[in-house]
Amino acid sequence: xxxxxVIPAYNEERVLxxxxxxxxxxxxxxxxxxxxxVNDGSRDKTEMIAKKYASKVINLPxxxxxxxxxETGIMAARxxxxxxxxxxxxxxxxxxxxxERVIQPILSKKxxxxxxxxMKNSKGMPWIRVFGNWMMNLMTLIVFQKWTSDSQxxxxxxxxxxxxxxxxxxLGYEICSETIGEIRRNRLKFCEVPIQVIYSSYSQKKGQNIxxxxxxxxxxxxIRLAGKR
Amino acid sequence: MIFLAKFLxxxxxxxxxxxxxxxxxxxxESLTMFLFWLITWLLIVVLSLFPIIIEKANHLIGQxxxxxxxxxxxxxxxxxxxxxxxxxxxxRLEQKMREMVIKVGxxxxxxxxxxx
Numbered sequence: 001x002x003x004x005x006v007i008p009a010y011n012e013e014r015v016l017x018x019x020x021x022x023x024x025x026x027x028x029x030x031x032x033x034x035x036x037x038v039n040d041g042s043r044d045k046t047e048m049i050a051k052k053y054a055s056k057v058i059n060l061p062x063x064x065x066x067x068x069x070x071e072t073g074i075m076a077a078r079x080x081x082x083x084x085x086x087x088x089x090x091x092x093x094x095x096x097x098x099x100e101r102v103i104q105p106i107l108s109k110k111x112x113x114x115x116x117x118x119m120k121n122s123k124g125m126p127w128i129r130v131f132g133n134w135m136m137n138l139m140t141l142i143v144f145q146k147w148t149s150d151s152q153x154x155x156x157x158x159x160x161x162x163x164x165x166x167x168x169x170x171l172g173y174e175i176c177s178e179t180i181g182e183i184r185r186n187r188l189k190f191c192e193v194p195i196q197v198i199y200s201s202y203s204q205k206k207g208q209n210i211x212x213x214x215x216x217x218x219x220x221x222x223i224r225l226a227g228k229r
Numbered sequence: 230m231i232f233l234a235k236f237l238x239x240x241x242x243x244x245x246x247x248x249x250x251x252x253x254x255x256x257x258e259s260l261t262m263f264l265f266w267l268i269t270w271l272l273i274v275v276l277s278l279f280p281i282i283i284e285k286a287n288h289l290i291g292q293x294x295x296x297x298x299x300x301x302x303x304x305x306x307x308x309x310x311x312x313x314x315x316x317x318x319x320x321r322l323e324q325k326m327r328e329m330v331i332k333v334g335x336x337x338x339x340x341x342x343x344x345x
Contacts, residue, residue, distance in 0.1 A: 038334070058334045058335065058338060059334065060330050060331075061334075064326065064330055068327050068330055072334045075335060079335065169324065171323060171327055222320075225261050226261070226262050227259035227260070
């Protein structure tokens with residue numbers, strides 16, 4: 001069993017090294033772990049730091065957004081023959097120790113996709129983010145007719161079946177909701193695993209802001225209308 | 230002016246629907262997207278041919294129709310057409326750019342276990 005840890009990164013020189021150093025080296029039931037950093041057109045030292053600690057570094061020539069970076073990581077994992085993939089944020093908000101727990105339902109063949117949910121224990125998350133996340137969950141439910149308690153979580157695991165079937169079109173943050181639509185479209189088995197959220201002043205500045213919600217909503221409606229070709 | 234609005238809405242509707250249909254036939258557009266533009270533009274044509282519907286709706290909310298309404302209606306039709314063109318171009322460009330960026334990113338990737 002070969003696991004890919006995909007981390008899209010844009011101008012993350014301050015925290016990326018620390019995130020990569022904490023990644024697990026061994027997991028029970030996994031023979032090989034490779035970390036894939038997708039450098040999304042960063043202008044700082046993200047590439048240099050990634051090359052120092054990661055197994056694979058993919059440099060995108062321009063910054064198109066987390067959607068493109070994540071899909072590139074997924075395609076790279078397929079190319080490298082990975083059986084299992086987990087995505088996580090580069091800003092240090094995820095605890096690398098959660099990786100093992102999030103992939104467990106896939107290893108035990110109970111799920112094709114696992115969402116690491118921050119909403120079961122949202123202690124430390126600013127109320128505006130909690131509200132924003134619930135609003136996004138609601139929008140995702142309306143557009144894709146599938147409920148999840150944390151549709152915007154960046155920590156998600158995909159088994160081989162999901163890796164072969166899921167196909168994103170998103171450029172930016174709308175990928176989070178699009179994945180939920182893909183789970184429904186491909187009738188994949190899915191479950192949620194509670195994860196810890198580490199909110200530092202740095203990670204709060206990164207990620208989505210509440211005003212991005214309208215932009216994301218417009219894009220997920222267009223994705224839904226466009227369907228899959 | 231009213232005749233022009235009617236004529237223009239029919240011509241633009243024909244352009245949009247035919248272009249959308251060609252896009253769908255060439256697999257550049259999905260069936261749902263084609264149906265979306267088809268229904269939207271048929272609605273515009275119906276409203277421009279039978280403005281009585283708008284007048285009745287206006288009457289229901291206590292408004293009365295004037296030449297200004299026609300002017301704004303015409304502007305709306307033109308803007309909707311421009312939006313459609315911009316949406317199509319932006320969407321296609323975005324997707325092409327995305328494909329290209331991913332291709333460039335994956336160019337140098339090789340399997341470390343692959344000795345060939």
